[in-house]
Amino acid sequence: MKKRRVVVTGLGVVAPNAIGVPDFLEAIRMGKSGLKYVPDFERLKYLCHVTGRPPFEWESLREIIPEVTFHGLRGMGIGFGLRAAVDAWQDAGLPLETETPRWDTGIVFGNSTADSALMQNVMRRVDALEVKKLGSRVVEETMNSGVTAYITGRLGLAGKIVTNSAACATGSQAILMGYEYISSGLADRMVTGSTEFVDTYIFGAFDAMRVLSRRFNQEPEKASRPMSRTAGGFVPSSGAGALILEDMDTALQRGARIYAELKGGATNSGGQRGGGSMTAPNAEGVVRCIREALRISETGPETIDLVAGHLTATLGDLAEIQNWSLALDRKDADFPWVNSLKGMIGHCLSAAGSIESVAAVLQIAHQFVHPNVNLEEPNPEIVKRIDASRIPTASTPAVINTVAKANFGFGDVNTCLIFAKWK
Structure with missing residues (x-):
């Protein structure tokens, strides 16, 4: 069917x-x-x-x-x-x-x-x-x-x-x-x-x-x-x-x-192996989840305009950016826009993915990228991998046709969704 x-x-x-x-x-x-x-x-x-x-x-x-x-x-x-x-x-x-x-x-x-x-x-x-x-x-x-x-x-x-x-x-x-x-x-x-x-x-x-x-x-x-x-x-x-x-x-x-339109998505676990644990994701599991979401949604990684990250303000932020860069095969100025809602509202735990998905859909519907607040000094290791201009600190009008939204939870559980402008 x-x-x-x-x-x-x-x-x-x-x-x-x-x-x-x-x-x-x-x-x-x-x-x-x-x-x-x-x-x-x-x-x-x-x-x-x-x-x-x-x-x-x-x-x-x-x-x-x-x-x-x-x-x-x-x-x-x-x-x-x-x-x-x-x-x-x-x-x-x-x-x-x-x-x-x-x-x-x-x-x-x-x-x-x-x-x-x-x-x-x-x-x-x-x-x-x-x-x-x-x-x-x-x-x-x-x-x-x-x-x-x-x-x-x-x-x-x-x-x-x-x-x-x-x-x-x-x-x-x-x-x-x-x-x-x-x-x-x-x-x-x-x-x-x-x-x-x-x-x-x-x-x-x-x-x-x-x-x-x-x-x-x-x-x-x-x-x-x-x-x-x-x-x-x-x-x-x-x-x-x-x-x-x-x-x-x-x-x-x-x-x-x-x-x-919700084009598709994927969920998996890193099995709490290969660096994964109860509280930290296995990097390979994260990359596999993002790539599987792209495959299921028939979305090319080069078409992602915005990464609506999990990005919790912990040591995991750097690892997450590295995993996105690897999964999308994009870096420096070629990296998509990236933002985290958690600077404004904190981490809503089991509600994080749904609230952040509402924000992702609104950015598609209204064609903008919401700001990353409290980012006066970006992590220097992060901006070695992606251009700082891709991490806006002010609301930015932008052409947003496709958003990758992901969340990574305790137990080494990963989920990635692909939202797109409806045509």
Whole structure:
């Protein structure tokens, strides 16, 4: 069977620097930071006192979910995901209400862990012999598939229903899985994306690894510094992103606006061998993943206009640039534009790939490259390999026809997507 073309018809985003596509577009154009100092982190004696949390108002959920669902609902990850997914659905021009199941539409929506604050409440109640006080909804709010279940119920989705989890590659992998269902004819439409809520306890676990930024606690907007000589670790953040993917013919028949085409992608693992580990990718696995994404999408490496990197402001940035250069066989001034959203919003972990994919699609739709913030002094080893002019520090108008978007997660998991201007 001939592979069907897949297009992006709706976007939704809950990011540390903006909520909703119009505000998010303006924020990434302007290089607006969403990172803030958290006094409680200093009180808890964490090394990093900075995080990115969306300017999210819980009451805003009343606008999109029935009162019976809203009442008693807890769990910020579920709230972020619901907001992003429903916004994307409406952005795609699709009716919110339905009396019958939508058999042609499914969902792949990922996250990493259940809300640990809710789990703490469960443990406290159980230990106090007060299990009856937990309420009847605690399981649905703490199960890993809770966010997917809530989105499915709100939109009446009845196709493939999947919750995925692959650490920092979760969001990109969810989008790829949605693409594969549509391109192979198993669905006409998929809601794809991911969510993350980094509460105090999750943040503390990362802080214990001693890999977080700590030099800019008093200047939080400067804390995340991808590709910089002064990069000192990443900043864990929260949020959600969602993309509505559709079979191109289905989208055209209903007169949908098309943001971009998702040409294909690939996911793999380096097997935690050959230099790969739980926390570091095997370079060969990364290169293979990028090249396989190019092959599947029938995209020549010379046509990539922008690399929307993972680039976390750690020692891994240099290795990532080296891997991109090898996979694309491009270097110096021939290297594509490259940027990292993490300078503005930090690292949204399982939501990183979906939020960054929204940014990638917007750069295609509006023909610009968003700035790399906090890059006053690029890593000298990086600019030995690619020309500094390819790493813009200001919003730059550009012809962007094809974007390679990749994420690399704990467990040595890699995912690369190829987005293109729709023709």
